[in-house]
Each structure stands twice: as structure tokens, then as C-alpha cells.
Amino acid sequence: MILKPMTKEPNHKPHHHGDLRTALIQAGISLLSEGGKESLTLRKCAARAGVSHAAPAHHFDGLAGLRAAIxxxxxxxxxxxxxxxxxxxxxxxxxxxxxxxxxxxxxxxxxxxxxxxxxxxxxxxxxxxxxxxxxxxxxxxxxxxxxxxxxxxxxxxxxxxxxxxxxxxxxxxxxxxxxxxxxxxxxxxxxxxxxxxxxxxxxxxxxxx
Amino acid sequence: MILKPMTKEPNHKPHHHGDLRTALIQAGISLLSEGGKESLTLRKCAARAGVSHAAPAHHFDGLAGLRAAIxxxxxxxxxxxxxxxxxxxxxxxxxxxxxxxxxxxxxxxxxxxxxxxxxxxxxxxxxxxxxxxxxxxxxxxxxxxxxxxxxxxxxxxxxxxxxxxxxxxxxxxxxxxxxxxxxxxxxxxxxxxxxxxxxxxxxxxxxxx
DNA sequence: AACCTGATCTTTACGCTGTCAAGTTTGGCA
DNA sequence: TGCCAAACTTGACAGCGTAAAGATCAGGTT
Known part of the structure; x- marks a missing residue:
């Protein structure tokens, strides 16, 4: 019989990244404080979080969504x-x-x-x-x-x-x-x-x- | 030998606009009031004034200069x-x-x-x-x-x-x-x-x- | 008249941006 | 086991600002 992991978080756990959504928000805040509002970019946030440039699309609804989350x-x-x-x-x-x-x-x-x-x-x-x-x-x-x-x-x-x-x-x-x-x-x-x-x-x- | 055009057709418009600088500023104000701050673009201003997209560079120092003039x-x-x-x-x-x-x-x-x-x-x-x-x-x-x-x-x-x-x-x-x-x-x-x-x-x- | 010079505008090209479509990987479950 | 949906990647596209180089024109100089 297959043993299932007993300790499972209630939330869906991302497969590759620990908590990409939070990481993207934090990356965005860092970018804002380092380079001003012009530096807040989906691609830069993705790069700083170590994921591909289109990854944020699965956690936010575009740039507007990321900005709202931030x-x-x-x-x-x-x-x-x-x-x-x-x-x-x-x-x-x-x-x-x-x-x-x-x-x-x-x-x-x-x-x-x-x-x-x-x-x-x-x-x-x-x-x-x-x-x-x-x-x-x-x-x-x-x-x-x-x-x-x-x-x-x-x-x-x-x-x-x-x-x-x-x-x-x-x-x-x-x-x-x-x-x-x-x-x-x-x-x-x-x-x-x-x-x-x-x-x-x-x-x-x-x-x- | 590759044949080259010997006669220049008037495919170029006259290189003089009446008052392009003012026209660009007015176009920018119109764009702002119609589409919000996201619509203010060098290329759109140029298009609205009837010139090529790079024309504004000769009257303003980039987008920042146009914004300052506006x-x-x-x-x-x-x-x-x-x-x-x-x-x-x-x-x-x-x-x-x-x-x-x-x-x-x-x-x-x-x-x-x-x-x-x-x-x-x-x-x-x-x-x-x-x-x-x-x-x-x-x-x-x-x-x-x-x-x-x-x-x-x-x-x-x-x-x-x-x-x-x-x-x-x-x-x-x-x-x-x-x-x-x-x-x-x-x-x-x-x-x-x-x-x-x-x-x-x-x-x-x-x-x- | 011919020539030249600087200003004005065009064309082309580059890198960066957001966004979309399609493919790939992964963890969990029947 | 085999499947599935979520997470993520890859590739492409149009629009953006910007820079370099070419084309055109007005006006003065010789």
C-alpha cells in the first residue's frame, strides 16, 4: 500500500518554487525602493525571483494585478x-x-x-x-x-x-x-x-x- | 548591377511643419484627456501631429522633456x-x-x-x-x-x-x-x-x- | 549662379516591455 | 499504475523609447 504524506499543508503548494507569489511581491517592493516606480516590471520581478518572464501571469492578473498586490x-x-x-x-x-x-x-x-x-x-x-x-x-x-x-x-x-x-x-x-x-x-x-x-x-x- | 531609382518620387512630405513643438504639446494634452496618463506616448503624439515617430526628439529631450513641456x-x-x-x-x-x-x-x-x-x-x-x-x-x-x-x-x-x-x-x-x-x-x-x-x-x- | 551649412524630419534598427498561445514539468490522487 | 491540473517555460508579437544615419529644405556666402 502507498503511504500518503500525513503532513500536508491545506493550501496548494507550488511545485517548483516555495512561495512564488510572495517572492514576486517582495521582489517588486525591492525594485520600487531601489529604482523608483519605473523599475517595477513583471520581467524584472520574475528574474529576481528566479523564474521565467511569464511566470507571474499565473499568480497575478497582469501588471495591474501585481501592483494591486504590492x-x-x-x-x-x-x-x-x-x-x-x-x-x-x-x-x-x-x-x-x-x-x-x-x-x-x-x-x-x-x-x-x-x-x-x-x-x-x-x-x-x-x-x-x-x-x-x-x-x-x-x-x-x-x-x-x-x-x-x-x-x-x-x-x-x-x-x-x-x-x-x-x-x-x-x-x-x-x-x-x-x-x-x-x-x-x-x-x-x-x-x-x-x-x-x-x-x-x-x-x-x-x-x- | 542592381538598378537604383534615378528619379526621386515625392514620397517624402515637406520637412517643415508649421509649429511642430506646439502641435506635439497639444497632441499630448489631447491624448492625456482622452486616454489617461498611459496614453501619453512619443509615438502617438508624433502620429497625431502627422510626423514620423522620431520627430519629437528634435524638439524635446525624450519623453521626460515632452512631459515637462506639457x-x-x-x-x-x-x-x-x-x-x-x-x-x-x-x-x-x-x-x-x-x-x-x-x-x-x-x-x-x-x-x-x-x-x-x-x-x-x-x-x-x-x-x-x-x-x-x-x-x-x-x-x-x-x-x-x-x-x-x-x-x-x-x-x-x-x-x-x-x-x-x-x-x-x-x-x-x-x-x-x-x-x-x-x-x-x-x-x-x-x-x-x-x-x-x-x-x-x-x-x-x-x-x- | 553654385555651394555649403545647419535645422528639420524620415528611416532603420535595437533592446525592453506586457501579453498571449502552446508546450513542458511536477506533485498528488483515483 | 496512469492520469490530471496546476506551475512554470518557451516562443512570438506589437508597442514603447531611443539612437544613428540618411533625406530634404531654408537661407546665407562666395
């Missing part, structure tokens, strides 16, 4: 960056919100091409479902940080829109060099204090205690 | 859109600023790919000089609109950074569909009122008369 992972890292910037010991609600925003900018400075990718919807048409999941996942961090400073009786969406627009706009403009040269060491962040100062005004609306 | 024209149109949205009869300083911001969003809705192009620095590396000229040209409109609401003794850069980040961030997020589907008719602009509401708070800082 964006999904990018949102996960983005969320971690936001949380890492405000894990101080019991800061105030406002300090926590400012920390989240600081992490927002940090992530863009540390991963410029990946930040660009996750917020560019165009080249991932047809994958809105995957993207929306990643968006809401990361957006929840910002939403939770905004909640404590929302005035009573006001729609939380108002403050969320204001804060998100503010930090997202500053980050984009800073990364595009509109506030001067970008400093990859995060020492010089341009007039970021102006953003923090405006966030400070959100405190006054609720500090009635 | 961006420069885009900034001019962008400035006009901002000004057109606030040419009411003697509005207040704050209403004027809100009109500028409304025009900011209008331009992005009406010219999504062009708006994307003018604020994406990456694919135009080496042409910062051209771009900075266009940026400052359009930025001056926003700066002038911010000036009247700057509190006395404060650096105008603070308010400019806050307002620019706010409107730029909202426009980008709205265009990326983060506030729901984009409405090309400009009827539904998402939670844009939240941005306007925050701009209203800038009034209180100076209304001491």
Missing part, C-alpha cells in the same frame, strides 16, 4: 509606520494624532515609490476591491486617532477629511519637492511645523474640560 | 482654472481664497491626467528648472489669495503651507476615489464642505477689526 502589502507597512510613530507612553489624544501624521510622512520619506503606488489608483483599474480593503485598513488608524478630537454632535467624517487631506497633501507636496529638496534622513521635513500647528487648533474645539 | 502648459491652464473660479464681484478675502481652492479641485476634475502629470515630479527628472517656473507661477495665485488672511506678525508660509496642503490633499484623495466615485460633472464633490469649513476658521484669526 499596494495591499504596502498599506500594511504604511499602517505599521503610522502606529510606530506614536507608541509613546500615554500621550494626549492630540499628540497621538500628531504622531500618526508624523508616521504618515515618515512612511513616504522612507518608501517614496511604494507610497506613490498605494495612492495611485489609475494603474490598478479592476482591482478596486483589493485596494479598498487596504485603504480602509490603514484609514482606520487615522480615523481612530481623529475620533477623540471630534467635537460633540459633529460628523466625524468632517475632522477625518480635514486631517487626512492636510497630512496627505503636505506629504505629496513635500515628496514632489515643492517645499525644497527632500531629505531622506528625515532631518529636514520642510515647513511641517505648519501642519502640526494647524492640528493644534483641533484641540481647542474639544478642550472644554 | 506640464508647463498644464500649469498655465491650472492657474486660469483657479482664477476663473473666483472672479465674482468683489468677494471677501476669505471667499476669494475659497474660490481659488474650488478652482483647484475643478481643474483636477476636468483634467485628471494633466493634473496628475503636473504634480508628479518623478518622470521629469532633469527638468526641474522648467517645472519650478510653472509651479511658482501657479503657486503665486494661491499665495496672493492666502496673504489677506495671514495673521499679523506670522510668516505667510505657515498659512500657505496649511491651505495648499489641505486643498492639494483633498483633491488628490478625491481624484483617487477615496471619498467615493468621482463625478466628472462636478455635481458631487464628496465631503468638500469639510475643507471649506476649515478654511472658514482662517477668517477668525484676522477678523479683529
Amino acid at each position: 499596494a495591499k502589502e504596502g498599506f500594511r507597512l504604511f499602517r505599521l509606520s503610522m502606529l510606530a510613530a506614536c507608541d509613546d507612553n500615554n500621550p494626549s489624544d492630540l499628540d497621538r494624532l500628531k504622531g500618526i501624521c508624523s508616521g504618515y510622512l515618515n512612511f513616504a520619506i522612507e518608501n517614496p515609490a511604494l507610497f506613490d503606488l498605494i495612492f495611485s489608483a489609475a494603474p490598478m483599474a479592476g482591482f478596486e476591491a483589493d485596494l479598498e480593503q487596504g485603504t480602509t485598513f490603514a484609514y482606520k488608524v487615522l480615523r481612530d486617532a481623529c475620533a477623540p478630537v471630534v467635537p460633540e454632535g459633529q460628523d466625524p467624517m468632517v475632522v477625518e477629511t480635514q486631517v487626512w487631506s492636510l497630512i496627505h497633501g503636505y506629504t505629496n507636496l513635500y515628496m514632489a519637492g515643492r517645499f525644497g529638496p527632500v531629505d531622506p534622513t528625515q532631518q529636514a521635513r520642510g515647513p511641517f511645523d505648519a501642519v502640526m500647528a494647524l492640528l493644534d487648533t483641533f484641540d481647542a474645539t474639544t478642550s472644554k474640560t | 506640464a508647463k502648459e498644464g500649469f498655465r491652464l491650472f492657474r486660469l482654472s483657479m482664477l476663473a473660479a473666483c472672479d465674482d464681484n468683489n468677494p471677501s478675502d476669505l471667499d476669494r481664497l475659497k474660490g481659488i481652492c474650488s478652482g483647484y479641485l475643478n481643474f483636477a476634475i476636468e483634467n485628471p491626467a494633466l493634473f496628475d502629470l503636473i504634480f508628479s515630479a518623478a518622470p521629469m527628472a532633469g527638468f526641474e528648472a522648467d517645472l519650478e517656473q510653472g509651479t511658482t507661477f501657479a503657486y503665486k495665485v494661491l499665495r496672493d489669495a492666502c496673504a489677506p488672511v495671514v495673521p499679523e506678525g506670522q510668516d505667510p508660509m505657515v498659512v500657505e503651507t496649511q491651505v495648499w496642503s489641505l486643498i492639494h490633499g483633498y483633491t488628490n484623495l478625491y481624484m483617487a476615489g477615496r471619498f467615493g466615485p468621482v463625478d466628472p460633472t462636478q455635481q458631487a464633490r464628496g465631503p468638500f464642505d469639510a475643507v471649506m469649513a476649515l478654511l472658514d476658521t482662517f477668517d477668525a484669526t484676522t477678523s479683529k477689526t
Whole structure:
């Protein structure tokens, strides 16, 4: 009688490669951080993973699918960056919100091409479902940080829109060099204090205690 | 001996185009608005202008140069859109600023790919000089609109950074569909009122008369 | 008049890209 | 065992940016 392997993973195991799908995503992230968004290529990802140029087609639906998958992972890292910037010991609600925003900018400075990718919807048409999941996942961090400073009786969406627009706009403009040269060491962040100062005004609306 | 053509037939068109450079830029803008940023191609621009695919090389330094030239024209149109949205009869300083911001969003809705192009620095590396000229040209409109609401003794850069980040961030997020589907008719602009509401708070800082 | 020179545009070619179609390998199962 | 479907390879194709070299033309020089 034939003995069947008892320990079998529930998922289909790739035959040649250990986990090609993950390897391709990681290769793509590396390519993005090394050569910018122009360097993200199906063929380069395949070569870096050690497979033929057409192998990615079996794991992603074309380049758009790969980009969507990378964006999904990018949102996960983005969320971690936001949380890492405000894990101080019991800061105030406002300090926590400012920390989240600081992490927002940090992530863009540390991963410029990946930040660009996750917020560019165009080249991932047809994958809105995957993207929306990643968006809401990361957006929840910002939403939770905004909640404590929302005035009573006001729609939380108002403050969320204001804060998100503010930090997202500053980050984009800073990364595009509109506030001067970008400093990859995060020492010089341009007039970021102006953003923090405006966030400070959100405190006054609720500090009635 | 292989016979060679002794008489040259006029199979070549006249080697002079009226204003090929301008025609290529206009063709590029049309391509952007019709097919999105992926449709902007040197060869398509050349074909639309009725010249061979390599003709643009003599007027622009590659694709990056064409993009920079298109961006420069885009900034001019962008400035006009901002000004057109606030040419009411003697509005207040704050209403004027809100009109500028409304025009900011209008331009992005009406010219999504062009708006994307003018604020994406990456694919135009080496042409910062051209771009900075266009940026400052359009930025001056926003700066002038911010000036009247700057509190006395404060650096105008603070308010400019806050307002620019706010409107730029909202426009980008709205265009990326983060506030729901984009409405090309400009009827539904998402939670844009939240941005306007925050701009209203800038009034209180100076209304001491 | 003939000549030349630089600018403009064409032609050809190369490598890289995404994508498709068809063939090959492999692991697991009846 | 023999088969099957998934994973991957191979080959081909059109479109892309770019470079080199040829063709044409306008205008000034001699």
C-alpha cells in the first residue's frame, strides 16, 4: 500500500518554487525602493525571483494585478509606520494624532515609490476591491486617532477629511519637492511645523474640560 | 548591377511643419484627456501631429522633456482654472481664497491626467528648472489669495503651507476615489464642505477689526 | 549662379516591455 | 499504475523609447 504524506499543508503548494507569489511581491517592493516606480516590471520581478518572464501571469492578473498586490502589502507597512510613530507612553489624544501624521510622512520619506503606488489608483483599474480593503485598513488608524478630537454632535467624517487631506497633501507636496529638496534622513521635513500647528487648533474645539 | 531609382518620387512630405513643438504639446494634452496618463506616448503624439515617430526628439529631450513641456502648459491652464473660479464681484478675502481652492479641485476634475502629470515630479527628472517656473507661477495665485488672511506678525508660509496642503490633499484623495466615485460633472464633490469649513476658521484669526 | 551649412524630419534598427498561445514539468490522487 | 491540473517555460508579437544615419529644405556666402 502507498503511504500518503500525513503532513500536508491545506493550501496548494507550488511545485517548483516555495512561495512564488510572495517572492514576486517582495521582489517588486525591492525594485520600487531601489529604482523608483519605473523599475517595477513583471520581467524584472520574475528574474529576481528566479523564474521565467511569464511566470507571474499565473499568480497575478497582469501588471495591474501585481501592483494591486504590492499596494495591499504596502498599506500594511504604511499602517505599521503610522502606529510606530506614536507608541509613546500615554500621550494626549492630540499628540497621538500628531504622531500618526508624523508616521504618515515618515512612511513616504522612507518608501517614496511604494507610497506613490498605494495612492495611485489609475494603474490598478479592476482591482478596486483589493485596494479598498487596504485603504480602509490603514484609514482606520487615522480615523481612530481623529475620533477623540471630534467635537460633540459633529460628523466625524468632517475632522477625518480635514486631517487626512492636510497630512496627505503636505506629504505629496513635500515628496514632489515643492517645499525644497527632500531629505531622506528625515532631518529636514520642510515647513511641517505648519501642519502640526494647524492640528493644534483641533484641540481647542474639544478642550472644554 | 542592381538598378537604383534615378528619379526621386515625392514620397517624402515637406520637412517643415508649421509649429511642430506646439502641435506635439497639444497632441499630448489631447491624448492625456482622452486616454489617461498611459496614453501619453512619443509615438502617438508624433502620429497625431502627422510626423514620423522620431520627430519629437528634435524638439524635446525624450519623453521626460515632452512631459515637462506639457506640464508647463498644464500649469498655465491650472492657474486660469483657479482664477476663473473666483472672479465674482468683489468677494471677501476669505471667499476669494475659497474660490481659488474650488478652482483647484475643478481643474483636477476636468483634467485628471494633466493634473496628475503636473504634480508628479518623478518622470521629469532633469527638468526641474522648467517645472519650478510653472509651479511658482501657479503657486503665486494661491499665495496672493492666502496673504489677506495671514495673521499679523506670522510668516505667510505657515498659512500657505496649511491651505495648499489641505486643498492639494483633498483633491488628490478625491481624484483617487477615496471619498467615493468621482463625478466628472462636478455635481458631487464628496465631503468638500469639510475643507471649506476649515478654511472658514482662517477668517477668525484676522477678523479683529 | 553654385555651394555649403545647419535645422528639420524620415528611416532603420535595437533592446525592453506586457501579453498571449502552446508546450513542458511536477506533485498528488483515483 | 496512469492520469490530471496546476506551475512554470518557451516562443512570438506589437508597442514603447531611443539612437544613428540618411533625406530634404531654408537661407546665407562666395
